[in-house]
Amino acid sequence: xxxxxxxxxxxxxADLDASFSVMKELRPxxxxxxxxxxxxxxxxxxxxxxxxxxxxxxIVGLAGYRLQDNLLYGRFIYVDDLVVTASxxxxxxxxxxxxxxxxxxxxxxxxxxxxxxxxHMALAQRFYFRQGLLAKGMHFVEALTQGTTA
Numbered sequence: 210x211x212x213x214x215x216x217x218x219x220x221x222x223a224d225l226d227a228s229f230s231v232m233k234e235l236r237p238x239x240x241x242x243x244x245x246x247x248x249x250x251x252x253x254x255x256x257x258x259x260x261x262x263x264x265x266x267x268i269v270g271l272a273g274y275r276l277q278d279n280l281l282y283g284r285f286i287y288v289d290d291l292v293v294t295a296s297x298x299x300x301x302x303x304x305x306x307x308x309x310x311x312x313x314x315x316x317x318x319x320x321x322x323x324x325x326x327x328x329h330m331a332l333a334q335r336f337y338f339r340q341g342l343l344a345k346g347m348h349f350v351e352a353l354t355q356g357t358t359a
Contacts, residue, residue, distance in 0.1 A: 232271055
């Protein structure tokens with residue numbers, strides 16, 4: 210387990226700006242900081258929160274999540290994004306971020322803790338299984354050319 214790490218929510222524009230390079234590792238389609246900041250602002254309006262793992266004053270990992278309700282799960286936390294900078298994979302930061310997001314779900318009296326991962330991401334799937342998450346379905350997507358893009 211990494212020792213000198215702080216997990217806290219990103220609240221300031223400066224911290225959000227500092228998180229861009231780490232998020233880009235997970236979401237390489239993000240072209241620039243301004244687009245990223247605007248997208249996060251839209252998601253925040255929908256309840257999105259972004260936890261960061263800080264080591265020596267630098268962001269080394271992120272967990273983006275939101276509180277949701279639906280008929281399938283009831284009240285739950287959905288993890289949109291989980292990333293640790295590539296040089297620190299297997300460092301324990303991902304586990305700590307996931308645990309911090311899970312604690313948010315518990316504090317908010319959620320019935321479930323939910324995330325998706327790509328079918329091609331075998332290492333991520335093994336990590337999630339080790340963290341107590343079980344595969345319960347498949348996520349289907351259709352790209353709509355008329356829709357707006359981030």
